[in-house]
Amino acid sequence: AQSVAQPEDQVNVAEGNPLTVKCTYSVSGNPYLFWYVQYPNRGLQFLLKYITGDNLVKGSYGFEAEFNKSQTSFHLKKPSALVSDSALYFCAVSSPNTGNQFYFGTGTSLTVIP
Amino acid sequence: DSGVTQTPKHLITATGQRVTLRCSPRSGDLSVYWYQQSLDQGLQFLIQYYNGEERAKGNILERFSAQQFPDLHSELNLSSLELGDSALYFCASSVEGRAEAFFGQGTRLTVV
Numbered sequence: 733a734q735s736v737a738q739p740e741d742q743v744n745v746a747e748g749n750p751l752t753v754k755c756t757y758s759v760s761g762n763p764y765l766f767w768y769v770q771y772p773n774r775g776l777q778f779l780l781k782y783i784t785g786d787n788l789v790k791g792s793y794g795f796e797a798e799f800n801k802s803q804t805s806f807h808l809k810k811p812s813a814l815v816s817d818s819a820l821y822f823c824a825v826s827s828p829n830t831g832n833q834f835y836f837g838t839g840t841s842l843t844v845i846p
Numbered sequence: 847d848s849g850v851t852q853t854p855k856h857l858i859t860a861t862g863q864r865v866t867l868r869c870s871p872r873s874g875d876l877s878v879y880w881y882q883q884s885l886d887q888g889l890q891f892l893i894q895y896y897n898g899e900e901r902a903k904g905n906i907l908e909r910f911s912a913q914q915f916p917d918l919h920s921e922l923n924l925s926s927l928e929l930g931d932s933a934l935y936f937c938a939s940s941v942e943g944r945a946e947a948f949f950g951q952g953t954r955l956t957v958v
Binding site for chain 2: 764766768773774775776777778781783822826828832833834835836837838839
């Protein structure tokens with residue numbers, strides 16, 4: 733079975749400060765890991781993915797994520813937060829063995845305070 | 847714009863009714879996925895089609911069904927609607943060989 737946990741429902745960070753949104757996963761085999769962002773009344777936008785290779789992956793809008801196999805984590809990071817980064821962030825896992833459908837975490841609401 | 851189009855954007859209907867949600871995937875994408883987003887259940891995978899064939903099934907109720915047509919658009923049919931079916935329904939599409947999927951803006955279904 734595959735699952736994702738996002739331990740924080742809400743993260744607040746001051747504008748200009750680094751931000752981290754946490755994600756841990758459970759999957760049999762090698763995971764495909766993703767981050768998506770959802771703005772109010774919008775669909776999910778793809779930010780980045782980890783399939784294989786370098787543990788630090790870079791994505792859209794200055795976001796990056798670090799894959800840590802020993803800790804089964806895939807935390808989303810950004811060196812300097814913007815007010816416009818305020819949104820709902822979802823971590824997801826998939827596997828080519830099960831059709832590539834996503835199993836999403838419960839989401840983390842990020843608020844960047846001006 | 848993800849390139850995935852969902853219609854309608856909003857739908858209000860009564861309990862017991864049947865509705866059809868439509869999705870047009872990105873050009874060239876053969877896989878279509880349907881997801882349900884609700885406050886209590888979060889984002890849940892319902893069903894996947896690949897080039898017209900059902901490929902995977904998730905937490906989809908028996909009252910719900912889907913299909914993918916030869917032009918690759920997909921429809922999600924929800925019948926005998928209940929208040930608890932009120933949710934945001936997303937369609938996503940992906941191309942073979944790429945793991946990420948691209949989501950439409952969703953259809954917000956309200957059952958009254």
